[in-house]
Amino acid sequence: MAQSKQHESKPHLVEEWVGKVYTALCILFLVVTIFSMVYFVASKGLTTFFKDKVNVIDLLTGIKWNPGGDPPLFGALPFIFGSFSTSILAAVIAAPLAFCAAVFMIEIAPKFGRKYLQPVIELLAGIPSVVYGFVGLSVIVPLFRDIFPGQGIGIAAGALVLSVMILPTITTIATDALASLPSGLKEGSYALGSTRWQTIYRIVLPTMLPALMTGVVLGIARAFGEALAVQMVIGNAPHIPGSLFESTSTLTSAITLSMGNTVMGSTHNNALWSLALILMTMTFVFVFIVRWLERRSKI
Amino acid sequence: MQALIEIDKLNLYYGAFQALKNVSLTIPEKAITAFIGPSGCGKSTLLRTLNRMNDMIPGTRIEGSIKISGKDIYSSEVEVESLRKNVGMVFQQPNPFPKSIYDNVAYGPRLHGMTNKKKLDEIVESSLRSAALWDEVKDYLKRSALSMSGGQQQRLCIARALAVNPDVLLMDESTSALDPISTLKIEELVQELKSQYTIVMVTHNMHQAARVSNQTVFFLNGEVVESTDTETLFSNPSDRRTEDYISGRFG
Numbered sequence: 125m126a127q128s129k130q131h132e133s134k135p136h137l138v139e140e141w142v143g144k145v146y147t148a149l150c151i152l153f154l155v156v157t158i159f160s161m162v163y164f165v166a167s168k169g170l171t172t173f174f175k176d177k178v179n180v181i182d183l184l185t186g187i188k189w190n191p192g193g194d195p196p197l198f199g200a201l202p203f204i205f206g207s208f209s210t211s212i213l214a215a216v217i218a219a220p221l222a223f224c225a226a227v228f229m230i231e232i233a234p235k236f237g238r239k240y241l242q243p244v245i246e247l248l249a250g251i252p253s254v255v256y257g258f259v260g261l262s263v264i265v266p267l268f269r270d271i272f273p274g275q276g277i278g279i280a281a282g283a284l285v286l287s288v289m290i291l292p293t294i295t296t297i298a299t300d301a302l303a304s305l306p307s308g309l310k311e312g313s314y315a316l317g318s319t320r321w322q323t324i325y326r327i328v329l330p331t332m333l334p335a336l337m338t339g340v341v342l343g344i345a346r347a348f349g350e351a352l353a354v355q356m357v358i359g360n361a362p363h364i365p366g367s368l369f370e371s372t373s374t375l376t377s378a379i380t381l382s383m384g385n386t387v388m389g390s391t392h393n394n395a396l397w398s399l400a401l402i403l404m405t406m407t408f409v410f411v412f413i414v415r416w417l418e419r420r421s422k423i
Numbered sequence: 424m425q426a427l428i429e430i431d432k433l434n435l436y437y438g439a440f441q442a443l444k445n446v447s448l449t450i451p452e453k454a455i456t457a458f459i460g461p462s463g464c465g466k467s468t469l470l471r472t473l474n475r476m477n478d479m480i481p482g483t484r485i486e487g488s489i490k491i492s493g494k495d496i497y498s499s500e501v502e503v504e505s506l507r508k509n510v511g512m513v514f515q516q517p518n519p520f521p522k523s524i525y526d527n528v529a530y531g532p533r534l535h536g537m538t539n540k541k542k543l544d545e546i547v548e549s550s551l552r553s554a555a556l557w558d559e560v561k562d563y564l565k566r567s568a569l570s571m572s573g574g575q576q577q578r579l580c581i582a583r584a585l586a587v588n589p590d591v592l593l594m595d596e597s598t599s600a601l602d603p604i605s606t607l608k609i610e611e612l613v614q615e616l617k618s619q620y621t622i623v624m625v626t627h628n629m630h631q632a633a634r635v636s637n638q639t640v641f642f643l644n645g646e647v648v649e650s651t652d653t654e655t656l657f658s659n660p661s662d663r664r665t666e667d668y669i670s671g672r673f674g
Contacts, residue, residue, distance in 0.1 A: 308514060308516055309518055313520070315507055316534060316584070317505065317508035317535065322534055
């Protein structure tokens with residue numbers, strides 16, 4: 125009897141072992157990939173400082189970028205400024221829209237919202253960035269050129285294009301947060317004689333603010349890393365602009381525009397890797413902020 | 424005792440399902456009325472018609488009338504917000520807002536436009552006193568309401584409901600999620616509150632109805648089987664089904 129039991133349980137043990145090994149291999153693959161990417165970008169990006177003797181402070185705070193000049197100048201501040209200003213401005217435009225869209229989909233018209241609005245917003249996430257860039261270039265830029273002084277290109281155009289691109293990210297997270305709100309909270313508010321709008325801005329908004337912030341930071345991270353669409357509408361002049369409608373550049377567009385024209389191993393090429401390192405580090409910072417916000421919102 | 428709430432031939436449908444059938448009932452002023460009956464008998468549904476919380480469920484349809492102080496609460500002249508201000512509600516699960524204790528109690532008055540800090544302070548104190556919570560929390564008013572125990576949270580929800588000065592307090596199985604000691608505290612509290620408020624409570628616990636209420640209404644399958652003073656209903660029920668239920672033969 126005992127023997128037959130042991131015999132029966134063997135296939136289970138094999139299955140258990142296969143499952144463990146398989147999942148462990150998957151995780152190992154992911155971890156190795158991430159670490160090798162970080163190592164590769166870091167080793168390349170740090171070469172600028174160790175081998176080519178470019179000062180870190182000069183790179184981060186210098187405002188002149190001319191790697192081919194004599195002497196070559198590696199001031200990346202215009203790119204850093206461009207990346208931050210476009211993505212934060214994009215989030216400022218997108219966050220209120222995303223919150224209102226989420227409220228409409230969950231609170232005001234759940235049937236219509238889930239059936240039509242959610243798929244439409246998810247569709248926005250699937251549109252290729254070159255299409256966004258093209259639309260930005262042929263619609264937004266001419267419009268800004270007519271209304272505001274300047275060429276129409278610049279931070280404003282970039283931020284507007286990016287805000288549409290990150291709208292699905294923030295909306296999806298806000299919608300999930302809203303749907304998971306305990307219904308007792310809303311009932312409690314209604315039972316005290318609150319109107320729907322009072323409940324939304326006095327109870328719903330404050331309660332879901334941490335989740336909304338998570339969405340905003342993820343949106344900023346996505347905007348920060350977006351290259352093509354921004355590059356098409358921002359002008360790509362490597363200097364800090366005096367207005368929102370003046371040509372400037374971002375980290376991503378600086379990399380994509382010059383990477384093909386430089387020789388691997390040259391100082392210019394290494395400097396681009398340093399920009400990539402800054403990009404990657406900032407993305408990590410954004411991820412940590414998200415984790416921190418999520419931990420806080422659980423309390 | 425004078426009747427405050429008069430329910431006349433009330434039928435309520437959730438889509439095709441009829442949840443309340445021809446319910447006629449009067450609820451006396453400044454007394455405790457308990458609704459008892461097995462799950463799904465319509466007692467909570469009826470409670471929720473009294474402050475029109477059922478309005479929010481799509482497909483709900485109502486026939487008949489409910490009058491509070493002589494006014495039909497389903498007439499188009501009645502604003503649902505002012506009705507709910509007059510008819511407070513405490514739910515099954517304590518549902519304090521994720522705000523401070525003070526802000527929870529001040530929430531209702533602020534909704535209805537009160538901004539005077541001194542008056543708000545007074546309302547918060549008197550409401551917490553009425554809910555027998557003041558002495559426990561008076562030094563921690565700025566603390567999050569979520570840091571309180573379940574029983575304290577439920578008394579906070581009572582204080583929150585009292586803060587808008589209602590005439591009626593509805594309690595929807597408000598002790599069923601609490602431990603026996605917290606339950607006892609709430610029962611004592613309700614006894615004190617009945618001198619000022621008309622209280623209607625739904626309870627799963629027949630002993631609680633017998634201990635606390637003045638009038639008891641027994642529901643079965645959406646109908647009122649028997650409605651009389653609590654002592655009579657439990658000692659000498661006139662309907663066979665009531666007797667079966669209170670003696671534990673079903674439900």
